[in-house]
Amino acid sequence: MSPTITDIRQAAERIRPHAHRTPVMTCRSLDQRVGAQVFMKCENLQKVGAFKFRGACNAVFSLSPDEAARGVATHSSGNHAQALALAAAMRGIPAYIVMPRNAPAVKQAAVAGYGGIITLCEPTLAARESTLAEVVAATGAEVVHPYNDVRVIAGQGTAALELLADVPDLDVIMAPVGGGGLLSGTAIAARAVAPQIRVIAAEPAGADDAFRSLAARHIIPSVQPQTIADGLLTSLGDLTFPIIRDHVEQIVTVSEPAIVAAMKFVWERAKLVVEPSGVVPIAALWEEAIDLRGLRVGVILSGGNVGLEHLPWQQ
Amino acid sequence: MSPTITDIRQAAERIRPHAHRTPVMTCRSLDQRVGAQVFMKCENLQKVGAFKFRGACNAVFSLSPDEAARGVATHSSGNHAQALALAAAMRGIPAYIVMPRNAPAVKQAAVAGYGGIITLCEPTLAARESTLAEVVAATGAEVVHPYNDVRVIAGQGTAALELLADVPDLDVIMAPVGGGGLLSGTAIAARAVAPQIRVIAAEPAGADDAFRSLAARHIIPSVQPQTIADGLLTSLGDLTFPIIRDHVEQIVTVSEPAIVAAMKFVWERAKLVVEPSGVVPIAALWEEAIDLRGLRVGVILSGGNVGLEHLPWQQ
Numbered sequence: 001m002s003p004t005i006t007d008i009r010q011a012a013e014r015i016r017p018h019a020h021r022t023p024v025m026t027c028r029s030l031d032q033r034v035g036a037q038v039f040m041k042c043e044n045l046q047k048v049g050a051f052k053f054r055g056a057c058n059a060v061f062s063l064s065p066d067e068a069a070r071g072v073a074t075h076s077s078g079n080h081a082q083a084l085a086l087a088a089a090m091r092g093i094p095a096y097i098v099m100p101r102n103a104p105a106v107k108q109a110a111v112a113g114y115g116g117i118i119t120l121c122e123p124t125l126a127a128r129e130s131t132l133a134e135v136v137a138a139t140g141a142e143v144v145h146p147y148n149d150v151r152v153i154a155g156q157g158t159a160a161l162e163l164l165a166d167v168p169d170l171d172v173i174m175a176p177v178g179g180g181g182l183l184s185g186t187a188i189a190a191r192a193v194a195p196q197i198r199v200i201a202a203e204p205a206g207a208d209d210a211f212r213s214l215a216a217r218h219i220i221p222s223v224q225p226q227t228i229a230d231g232l233l234t235s236l237g238d239l240t241f242p243i244i245r246d247h248v249e250q251i252v253t254v255s256e257p258a259i260v261a262a263m264k265f266v267w268e269r270a271k272l273v274v275e276p277s278g279v280v281p282i283a284a285l286w287e288e289a290i291d292l293r294g295l296r297v298g299v300i301l302s303g304g305n306v307g308l309e310h311l312p313w314q315q
Numbered sequence: 316m317s318p319t320i321t322d323i324r325q326a327a328e329r330i331r332p333h334a335h336r337t338p339v340m341t342c343r344s345l346d347q348r349v350g351a352q353v354f355m356k357c358e359n360l361q362k363v364g365a366f367k368f369r370g371a372c373n374a375v376f377s378l379s380p381d382e383a384a385r386g387v388a389t390h391s392s393g394n395h396a397q398a399l400a401l402a403a404a405m406r407g408i409p410a411y412i413v414m415p416r417n418a419p420a421v422k423q424a425a426v427a428g429y430g431g432i433i434t435l436c437e438p439t440l441a442a443r444e445s446t447l448a449e450v451v452a453a454t455g456a457e458v459v460h461p462y463n464d465v466r467v468i469a470g471q472g473t474a475a476l477e478l479l480a481d482v483p484d485l486d487v488i489m490a491p492v493g494g495g496g497l498l499s500g501t502a503i504a505a506r507a508v509a510p511q512i513r514v515i516a517a518e519p520a521g522a523d524d525a526f527r528s529l530a531a532r533h534i535i536p537s538v539q540p541q542t543i544a545d546g547l548l549t550s551l552g553d554l555t556f557p558i559i560r561d562h563v564e565q566i567v568t569v570s571e572p573a574i575v576a577a578m579k580f581v582w583e584r585a586k587l588v589v590e591p592s593g594v595v596p597i598a599a600l601w602e603e604a605i606d607l608r609g610l611r612v613g614v615i616l617s618g619g620n621v622g623l624e625h626l627p628w629q630q
Contacts, residue, residue, distance in 0.1 A: 274586075
């Protein structure tokens with residue numbers, strides 16, 4: 001069951017009081033470098049520094065009062081955990097976050113800082129899932145999956161809805177793809193609002209399971225991905241894959257050096273702190289993984305959560 | 316002769332087709348840290364990465380066709396040079412930029428990249444001024460001073476005008492102060508649009524000539540300033556000083572560690588690349604150089620031009 005454009009429009013209404021309407025930025029020197037007109041939807045400037053807040057917020061505020069009272073739960077060590085914790089705090093309900101014992105202290109502190117109730121577990125997928133099941137059994141909390149959830153996909157689609165409202169005449173809309181929540185929400189929104197728009201995804205060549213899944217017409221899981229883009233390591237879900245299969249024209253893969261070069265350029269010239277995952281579509285333009293010269297290209301800069309102690313272009 | 320609010324409103328109309336209307340961003344964790352509601356006017360996202368483009372653009376597009384045909388000129392090794400070069404290129408006229416021979420290659424390249432015509436000179440103020448005089452004698456170009464120019468001050472004031480349009484109920488508006496172009500434009504705009512607003516400036520303690528000038532009621536030149544905020548090294552001008560004297564409530568000084576800490580926090584949490592000079596007002600909140608707790612504080616983040624090879628918080 002896919003979310004519809006109506007779900008996305010309702011999500012936009014629901015999250016409006018809580019989420020930032022992020023700006024769309026342009027950068028003349030970037031346009032010159034890649035030969036296209038690029039419109040960056042700055043989800044790095046979203047709350048918790050990533051589009052993930054949209055989906056988590058929509059899920060939390062979709063719950064009935066009774067459901068909400070029991071709280072929400074997920075297992076995650078990344079942006080989704082922080083997003084869910086903050087959205088729950090805004091509604092005044094508990095967020096139970098299962099995290100692997102080896103999750104960086106800074107990420108645990110971030111979740112706790114947003115009021116999340118952390119349960120640590122062994123760092124295996126089996127332990128994460130069984131621990132989450134225990135937490136849910138004990139609390140009755142509603143599980144909110146990071147991407148394979150209709151409410152989450154609808155929430156993520158609101159970024160594209162805003163982008164197309166601000167820049168209606170795009171030729172192309174691009175998003176990175178990991179689990180596919182952002183990409184599938186983007187595709188549904190874009191197809192409904194601008195039926196002729198081309199929806200193109202970008203993925204690191206070192207984590208190209210979505211590219212291979214689209215070619216094979218079935219989900220190929222991500223196995224031992226190798227990329228600096230640590231938000232794009234997961235496999236597609238059974239909700240996100242069919243949407244991507246039906247609405248995404250192409251998934252292009254990009255090299256690691258292009259990701260780092262594009263990231264540095266965006267920091268230097270557009271003055272935006274973007275994480276490696278967020279810049280992957282720009283990396284595709286950067287190395288001409290696809291020819292979009294002369295076109296108006298909307299790009300969702302998905303997030304900006306990156307440590308500043310060491311940057312990938314530094315020795 | 317000070318610019319008026321009418322000059323600033325005309326400047327806003329004049330530069331609208333050329334400049335970015337920069338976003339105003341908020342950051343919950345910053346607010347929690349400093350105990351105020353901070354509204355950041357993101358001039359780091361302005362063209363050439365700094366508010367300087369506003370003033371240069373207003374000056375260039377204020378010229379009559381005859382004046383414009385002879386071009387514009389300045390001596391600068393910083394953001395003003397790039398701003399003037401880009402504004403001139405947009406109008407299709409020459410920009411003659413006098414730069415000291417020891418200006419970093421990257422800054423020379425940036426000016427040349429925007430189409431500026433560079434004349435190198437010895438790295439002294441006398442040589443810069445005499446070389447500029449020679450260029451003007453040869454070309455008839457119009458000199459555009461980086462801050463002591465009515466057209467430039469009016470242009471810089473458009474940032475505050477936009478900020479107050481987006482957030483009308485500010486208690487305080489803050490800007491950094493170097494030569495005083497941004498601060499004096501901000502003060503005129505704010506006083507006219509919101510007469511009860513408090514206009515407060517921030518300055519590095521290691522370059523506190525504006526602080527001392529305001530106390531002494533006359534211009535005290537900047538001598539051997541020592542600060543990481545390299546955009547704030549210059550002295551006030553005879554146009555900017557009286558405006559600041561009459562309209563600015565207070566200039567607060569901030570420590571170098573506070574500048575670095577506030578800069579890192581804005582990068583990490585607000586995801587904005589801001590240069591040290593741009594974050595000086597936030598540093599004032601950071602170390603409670605002034606008590607603005609509980610207030611709604613607009614801050615002009617003046618620019619984002621900073622080298623990414625080494626960052627001040629790195630060993």
